[in-house]
Amino acid sequence: MTIRYLEAPDVKRLVDEIADSLDFFHVVHQFVYCYRSVGSKSKHVIARIYGLGKIWQEALRKPPIYVIEVISEHYDKLSDEEKEKTLIHELLHIPKGFSGGFRPHKGYISRKRIEKLHQLLLKRRTTNLKV
Numbered sequence: 691m692t693i694r695y696l697e698a699p700d701v702k703r704l705v706d707e708i709a710d711s712l713d714f715f716h717v718v719h720q721f722v723y724c725y726r727s728v729g730s731k732s733k734h735v736i737a738r739i740y741g742l743g744k745i746w747q748e749a750l751r752k753p754p755i756y757v758i759e760v761i762s763e764h765y766d767k768l769s770d771e772e773k774e775k776t777l778i779h780e781l782l783h784i785p786k787g788f789s790g791g792f793r794p795h796k797g798y799i800s801r802k803r804i805e806k807l808h809q810l811l812l813k814r815r816t817t818n819l820k821v
């Protein structure tokens with residue numbers, strides 16, 4: 691089976707909401723695209739992020755762009771909470787400069803940091819609830 695990529699507006703909405711709620715001001719919404727892949731052979735990967743690196747920006751005359759891909763077979767069966775944590779993880783790979791490059795896991799992306807940010811997300815959601 692070949693891999694297919696479908697635009698994922700549900701993922702995009704969630705990514706935008708997370709970035710807003712967690713004050714990730716460096717994340718430029720219009721240059722973050724979200725896709726869902728179907729038919730990936732990846733056994734353990736739930737999601738990944740791609741960046742348009744500097745040389746591509748130059749050659750294509752494009753600004754830095756990121757694509758977040760969720761792997762349908764793994765992502766779709768997760769609970770909402772796990773989906774949110776997955777997307778927080780991917781967003782943490784985007785460096786403050788929104789350069790098209792990545793921040794590595796080491797020393798930055800950890801279970802603990804993701805848990806903490808997720809708690810904050812839940813808290814801010816409740817606070818923002820309009821009755």
Ligand SMILES: [Zn+2]
Nearest residue numbers: 779783795799
């Ligand atoms: Zn990662």
